Amino acid sequence: MGLLDGKTALVTGGATGIGLASAVRLAAEGAHVFITGRRKIELDAAVEVIGSAATAVIGDISNLADLDVLYDAIRSRGRGLDVLFANAAVAEFVTLEHVSEEHFDTLFGINVRGTLFTVQKALPLLNDGASVILNGSTNMDVGAEAFGVYAATKAASRSFSRTWANELKGRGIRVNTITPGPTDTPGLSGLAPDADAAAGLKQQLATHVPLGRLGRPEEIAAAVAFLASEQSSFITGSSLYVDGGLNQI
Numbered sequence: 001m002g003l004l005d006g007k008t009a010l011v012t013g014g015a016t017g018i019g020l021a022s023a024v025r026l027a028a029e030g031a032h033v034f035i036t037g038r039r040k041i042e043l044d045a046a047v048e049v050i051g052s053a054a055t056a057v058i059g060d061i062s063n064l065a066d067l068d069v070l071y072d073a074i075r076s077r078g079r080g081l082d083v084l085f086a087n088a089a090v091a092e093f094v095t096l097e098h099v100s101e102e103h104f105d106t107l108f109g110i111n112v113r114g115t116l117f118t119v120q121k122a123l124p125l126l127n128d129g130a131s132v133i134l135n136g137s138t139n140m141d142v143g144a145e146a147f148g149v150y151a152a153t154k155a156a157s158r159s160f161s162r163t164w165a166n167e168l169k170g171r172g173i174r175v176n177t178i179t180p181g182p183t184d185t186p187g188l189s190g191l192a193p194d195a196d197a198a199a200g201l202k203q204q205l206a207t208h209v210p211l212g213r214l215g216r217p218e219e220i221a222a223a224v225a226f227l228a229s230e231q232s233s234f235i236t237g238s239s240l241y242v243d244g245g246l247n248q249i
């Protein structure tokens with residue numbers, strides 16, 4: 001018996017990194033998992049990895065028409081939606097003096113606006129008792145240089161999870177934030193200009209983590225599965241840190 005037998009889940013940004021590991025884990029727990037992202041090749045490869053319990057729908061969460069296509073696909077399966085992991089986001093290092101309108105609009109457009117409409121448009125499909133999980137970041141609590149706009153998007157997302165937990169409690173829908181510390185993903189590598197710089201960045205980030213290493217996507221996915229399931233039935237409006245102790249000690 002899996003924790004999510006017979007359930008339907010959606011993981012945005014489910015083709016790579018934390019999203020892919022979470023989709024794999026939710027499927028292993030018995031859920032049928034929809035994944036979405038903007039790149040077809042990555043989505044197809046992810047479906048190969050996840051297996052027959054996966055359905056990929058190409059789309060951009062900051063495009064409301066794409067969200068309609070995604071939710072039409074889930075609706076046509078006829079079982080509603082039990083788990084929504086709003087994971088898709090983008091990041092980029094930019095100090096205040098170099099923040100452009102494009103940087104601000106892209107990060108807020110995807111991480112904040114996209115996350116809001118991902119959840120808003122899911123509301124008619126969410127079954128009573130569903131679990132909504134937003135992906136935060138330890139950066140939302142701290143003032144890491146050159147990460148101001150990204151951190152602000154994650155603080156906004158954390159705020160959403162509190163409000164939405166309150167607004168959806170009447171339907172038994174729980175809303176929580178998962179808060180990863182630095183985790184070894186393509187997204188983290190992509191913050192650096194090349195492979196050598198990425199290795200250096202990861203090494204430097206690991207020195208700040210009390211457990212002395214980066215997280216693995218599977219470790220974040222395990223916590224996502226917990227929040228998705230009845231195992232966390234008395235947890236809502238919370239932030240679950242999976243950060244090797246980074247923001248704790």
Ligand SMILES: NC(=O)c1ccc[n+]([C@@H]2O[C@H](COP(=O)([O-])OP(=O)(O)OC[C@H]3O[C@@H](n4cnc5c(N)ncnc54)[C@H](OP(=O)(O)O)[C@@H]3O)[C@@H](O)[C@H]2O)c1
Nearest residue numbers: 013016017018037038039060061088089137182183185187
């Ligand atoms: N890795 C870390 O250290 C870390 C730490 C804390 C929090 N997080 C959070 O974890 C989440 C996943 O990040 P990751 O590290 O796993 O990075 P990743 O490997 O780059 O995964 C992000 C995924 O989101 C998708 N995506 C981005 N923009 C999208 C959009 N507009 N519409 C649909 N899909 C979109 C990407 O696919 P396409 O480009 O194909 O669309 C990609 O598959 C993010 O919310 C990130 O902020 C990561």
